[in-house]
Amino acid sequence: MTLLVLAEQVKLFRRTPARLGLGLAVMLGALMPIVLVALLQAGTVIFGVEAAQHFASEPTRPMIWALRARNFFVMHAVLIVLGAQTLAGEIGDRTLREALLAPVPRYQVLLAKLVALLTWDAVGLVLMFVVSGVLGIGAFGLDGIWVSVALAYVLTLVADTALAGITLLVAVATRSVVATLGGLLVALILDMVAGWAMFVVSTGAVVRDPWVVEIASQHPVLLNSVLGLGNSVLPGYAFDTRTLGSAGVLAAGSLLGALLLLRRADIP
Amino acid sequence: MPQALTVRRLTRSYGSRKAVDALDLEVLEGDVYGFLGPNGAGKTTAMRCILGLIRRDEGEVTLLGDTDPVRQRRGVAAIIETPAFHDWMTARQNLMQAGWYGGLSGSSLDRAIARVLERVGLVDRADERTRGYSLGMRQRLAIARCLLGEPRMLFLDEPTNGLDPAGMKDMRDLVRSLAMHDGITVLVSSHLLAEVQAICNRVGIIDRGRMRAEGTVADLLKSADQPLYRVRCASAVALAEALPAESFTVESTDGDVLLVRTALPAEDLNRRAFELGFALSMLAPVERNLEDVFLEVLA
Structure with missing residues (x-):
């Protein structure tokens, strides 16, 4: 199993999107402190408030910015592309067949691919944490909410596990990189629509049944809320164990689904 | 001779069509077994079933004395249809991948890679990406990948398909030397009969998923008729x-x-x-x- 993980890690880090993604992580990590300093020095006014008041100048602030920018879209897209390539892509170009001719059970191959994806994700997070941290300290000194921010980075990795799991599930179900990317896009849009619907229901305006309103207000098992898990430990948010639970349910459920599908799959 | 591969009543259907239909097959250790049949007879499907790439509906496969579907692939290597590689990596990197999957690592893997590259004559081209490889080179690299784990049995599915005459001869010589010098049991599927006659000692002929005739080449060539x-x-x-x-x-x-x-x-x-x-x-x-x-x- 260790060698399978090694093989998948080496292969993943040789892929172009993986390298671009890590470059992007460094760029985001460096960009955010620079932007923040620039905004503060220029005395920019945002929504009628001076930037200096808007963003307290503390070294962990750029790291929070970088994490937010990362979670917004691009890095998740790279993670999805890598997940699609490593499973659907390898079914399509027949290299998974060559791998499965080895005397290894299929579940181990799937787990090795997941571990490789998460390794890449963790390396990206660490790079961003270090780059934005060093620049933040350089600009603003050493004070700050370091524990919360570090925790936010760790929780982001947890949330990304759910995203990676869902990507692998869609990849083995569709067996096509394009269909995986499209499927994930549709899933994220549907998820967003479901989120709005739940928000509307949770106001009690549509359905008055208190039981339904209560469930809707908790946003159970929604990918978009799971992806924001890292934010929930930052100031201004309330940490919610239910979102953490949702991440766990999504990760475990999608992986189980992917395992069952892969076990029975005919590999061309 | 003990059996290297025993297949009993192997069946696989696609919808109502039986691609492999209660197939029996027996390969003895040391055989170069020619697996013959017209296109669409079920040769590749049967090999895929035997190697666990696709589900089988029924049937038993004993491979090198083992019936466990994962463990029995130890000591077995295969080329199914056109060999696939990660074409954005070099030949050596592809072999590393295969070695790790096969449980090799460190200096023993390095030695194995050097040995197999030497064997198939790809030492000079090992650090090129496989994207630029010709079909013949890909076929040789695939053989190299098979030999990494020093297999006892080799499955080759139409190994000379698409090769030019020189490439076909290379492949034939290689298969023969693997069987003779390395003592590897080989099951080779083909519809090129002259080729099979040249390298195989036993053959099975399948059609519509069933075994129609099986035996040594000498036995099959004997005729009931007068010369x-x-x-x-x-x-x-x-x-x-x-x-x-x-x-x-x-x-x-x-x-x-x-x-x-x-x-x-x-x-x-x-x-x-x-x-x-x-x-x-x-x-x-x-x-x-x-x-x-x-x-x-x-x-």
Whole structure:
């Protein structure tokens, strides 16, 4: 199993999107402190408030910015592309067949691919944490909410596990990189629509049944809320164990689904 | 000889069509087994089922004495259809991947890679990306990948498909040397019968998913009929009439060539023609080949 993980890690880090993604992580990590300093020095006014008041100048602030920018879209897209390539892509170009001719059970191959994806994700997070941290300290000194921010980075990795799991599930179900990317896009849009619907229901305006309103207000098992898990430990948010639970349910459920599908799959 | 591979009643359907239908197959250790059949006979499907790439509906597979579907692939290597590589990596990096999957690592993997590259003659090109490889090179690299784990049995699915004559000869020589020098049991599927006849000692002929004939090449080539001779003679028609019908059957006459069937040895045919006043310019046995057997079995 260790060698399978090694093989998948080496292969993943040789892929172009993986390298671009890590470059992007460094760029985001460096960009955010620079932007923040620039905004503060220029005395920019945002929504009628001076930037200096808007963003307290503390070294962990750029790291929070970088994490937010990362979670917004691009890095998740790279993670999805890598997940699609490593499973659907390898079914399509027949290299998974060559791998499965080895005397290894299929579940181990799937787990090795997941571990490789998460390794890449963790390396990206660490790079961003270090780059934005060093620049933040350089600009603003050493004070700050370091524990919360570090925790936010760790929780982001947890949330990304759910995203990676869902990507692998869609990849083995569709067996096509394009269909995986499209499927994930549709899933994220549907998820967003479901989120709005739940928000509307949770106001009690549509359905008055208190039981339904209560469930809707908790946003159970929604990918978009799971992806924001890292934010929930930052100031201004309330940490919610239910979102953490949702991440766990999504990760475990999608992986189980992917395992069952892969076990029975005919590999061309 | 103990069995390297035993397949019993292997069945796989796609919808209502049975691609492999209660197939029985037996390969002995040391065999070079030719797995024959027309296109679409179920050869590749059967090999995929045996190697666990696709589900089987029924049947048992014992491979190198093991029935566990994962463990039995230890000691087995295969090339199924066109070999696939991660084309954005070099040949060496591809072999590393395969080695890790096969449980090799560190310096023993490095040594194994050097050994197999040497064996297939790709040492000079090992650090190029496989994207630029020709079909023949890909086939050789695939063999190298198979040999990494020093397998006891090799499955080759149409290994010479798409190769030029030189590439086909290379592949044939390689398979032969793997069987002879390395003692690897080989199962090779093909519809190129001359090729199979040249390298295999046993064959199985399948059609529509079922085994139609199985045995050693020598046994299959033996015919129930009397031997046939091709005879050339200036006055062929007269000879055909003069030969006594009780011991010689003239099958056909074509210009100055006769096809004569007889239980007597060739010398007797020659002497008899001479006694009758005919001089033969050629007398040659017509040997059955695998193609004849193949067409008879499928008829």
